[in-house]
Amino acid sequence: MATTTTKPESKPPHIALFPCAGMGHLIPFLRLAAMLDSRGCTVTFITVQPTVTAAESDHLSDFFTLYPHIRRLEFQLLPYKKSKFTNEDPFFIQMESICSSVHVLYPLLQSLSPSLSAIIADLPVTSRIIHLASDLSISIYILTTTSARFFSVMNHLPQLADNNNNTRCNNGHIEIPGLGPMDVSNIPPAMLNPDHFFAVGITSNVSSLSKVNGILINTFTSFEPEAIDALKNNSGIAPILPIGPFECFNTPKAPNNLEWLDEQRPESVLFISFGSRTALSKDQITELANGLEKSRCKFLWALKGSKVDKEDKEKIENILGKSFIDRTMNQGKVVKEWVNQEQILAHPSVGGFLSHCGWNSVIEAAKLGVPILAWPQHGDQKVNAEVVENGGLGTWIRDWGWGTEKMVDSNEIAEKIKEFMVGGNLRVRAKEMKVKAQEAREINGSSEGLLRRMLESLKNKE
Numbered sequence: 136m137a138t139t140t141t142k143p144e145s146k147p148p149h150i151a152l153f154p155c156a157g158m159g160h161l162i163p164f165l166r167l168a169a170m171l172d173s174r175g176c177t178v179t180f181i182t183v184q185p186t187v188t189a190a191e192s193d194h195l196s197d198f199f200t201l202y203p204h205i206r207r208l209e210f211q212l213l214p215y216k217k218s219k220f221t222n223e224d225p226f227f228i229q230m231e232s233i234c235s236s237v238h239v240l241y242p243l244l245q246s247l248s249p250s251l252s253a254i255i256a257d258l259p260v261t262s263r264i265i266h267l268a269s270d271l272s273i274s275i276y277i278l279t280t281t282s283a284r285f286f287s288v289m290n291h292l293p294q295l296a297d298n299n300n301n302t303r304c305n306n307g308h309i310e311i312p313g314l315g316p317m318d319v320s321n322i323p324p325a326m327l328n329p330d331h332f333f334a335v336g337i338t339s340n341v342s343s344l345s346k347v348n349g350i351l352i353n354t355f356t357s358f359e360p361e362a363i364d365a366l367k368n369n370s371g372i373a374p375i376l377p378i379g380p381f382e383c384f385n386t387p388k389a390p391n392n393l394e395w396l397d398e399q400r401p402e403s404v405l406f407i408s409f410g411s412r413t414a415l416s417k418d419q420i421t422e423l424a425n426g427l428e429k430s431r432c433k434f435l436w437a438l439k440g441s442k443v444d445k446e447d448k449e450k451i452e453n454i455l456g457k458s459f460i461d462r463t464m465n466q467g468k469v470v471k472e473w474v475n476q477e478q479i480l481a482h483p484s485v486g487g488f489l490s491h492c493g494w495n496s497v498i499e500a501a502k503l504g505v506p507i508l509a510w511p512q513h514g515d516q517k518v519n520a521e522v523v524e525n526g527g528l529g530t531w532i533r534d535w536g537w538g539t540e541k542m543v544d545s546n547e548i549a550e551k552i553k554e555f556m557v558g559g560n561l562r563v564r565a566k567e568m569k570v571k572a573q574e575a576r577e578i579n580g581s582s583e584g585l586l587r588r589m590l591e592s593l594k595n596k597e
């Protein structure tokens with residue numbers, strides 16, 4: 136008689152998530168934590184203390200109220216010692232401070248029960264955590280919070296320098312395998328300066344990527360087919376796992392400004408935001424305000440007066456002038472507090488998004504089918520704007536340059552906004568992208584399939 140052997144029940148994997156500084160990093164990590172939780176994993180979320188912004192600490196406390204069974208592992212940073220690479224950007228100072236405190240985290244991770252199966256860490260800490268794999272016998276995954284396209288550029292950075300440490304460039308273009316020639320002016324200048332801390336950090340982190348178990352990207356195959364293919368064909372790095380767009384999680388807070396949006400015509404409103412840590416110059420804010428007024432388009436503007444929210448105290452009236460607010464009372468609305476961007480983009484009255492093209496904003500617009508008028512300001516944003524254009528999700532006026540490069544005049548802004556808000560083919564293509572994003576998230580979709588297989592492999596390792 137045949138004996139039946141019962142396979143022991145495999146335990147759900149225990150995964151720790153480790154984000155770096157700023158909302159652009161925290162939000163995708165929180166979303167991923169909620170997704171892992173809803174797929175049966177045990178989740179520990181590492182919270183860096185203190186945070187740079189009030190938005191980070193507010194979001195963390197809301198999140199743990201909503202998900203009481205997700206464990207919070209407080210990671211207190213050591214007193215910060217300025218290094219030779221530091222500039223004055225509080226987010227980079229925080230990033231550096233996190234990197235130099237990482238060793239404090241080891242004993243905390245080691246003492247977790249049940250023991251960890253894997254850690255998903257932010258790209259900027261890669262080189263610092265790589266030996267966790269052998270020290271703690273766990274899998275290491277890296278989540279990069281940018282596009283597959285910009286990630287390809289970062290990944291190729293060490294090969295871009297010639298023997299004299301200058302960038303190999305051909306007629307103003309660089310070659311990234313699989314992506315064709317890319318305009319060198321789209322690469323953040325700091326990245327092309329091998330002595331700059333930004334380039335130094337990226338080079339050291341991407342050099343460790345062959346040793347990790349996988350690289351997670353909040354994107355999906357039909358949005359960035361070229362870049363994802365090129366990365367998959369690169370035998371020098373770990374498997375690429377495009378598992379986006381990440382699902383959003385419910386927030387208990389009252390939604391902002393939705394009543395005002397409810398009163399507007401379908402697809403009539405332009406939403407304007409430059410993300411969580413970019414403030415336009417005072418003069419550029421004035422030109423944008425005048426451009427909006429001249430365009431006569433309906434608008435909802437999430438205004439920022441300074442980089443860090445705790446310092447952003449000036450009243451809207453003082454920045455824009457009371458007469459602007461009075462004159463545009465029936466045309467638009469300006470807010471200065473944190474808004475729930477996903478809810479706004481999902482509202483039927485919103486027909487366009489003037490965006491700096493931070494990657495989270497781009498992927499949210501793709502997921503919700505809202506066309507983008509791209510105005511990249513710094514960092515990865517021009518390369519992300521290329522993704523927007525290539526994917527048919529929006530349009531980018533290259534002449535506007537980087538944020539601080541030139542003053543864009545109100546008449547020019549008004550003209551482009553009017554053209555953009557006509558919608559037409561762009562809106563059709565954005566809606567097609569929304570369908571593709573939904574398909575990627577379906578049970579057998581490209582992104583969901585990869586995520587499930589990754590979790591299965593972790594379960595079977597137990």
Ligand code: UDP
Nearest residue numbers: 159162410411412473474476493494495496
């Ligand atoms: N965001 C938001 N409300 C705000 C400002 C930003 O919900 O008032 C969110 C936005 O939806 C996105 C993130 O914050 O998820 C910003 O990330 P992104 O990569 O777009 O830009 P960054 O802030 O990193 O420049």
Ligand code: UDP
Nearest residue numbers: 159258259280281332333336337340514515
């Ligand atoms: N980055 C890194 N090491 C550094 C600095 C940056 O790995 O020392 C990566 C990081 O993953 C980030 C990307 O470079 O997402 C682009 O940086 P940027 O400042 O444009 O974006 P943000 O920090 O707003 O995501």
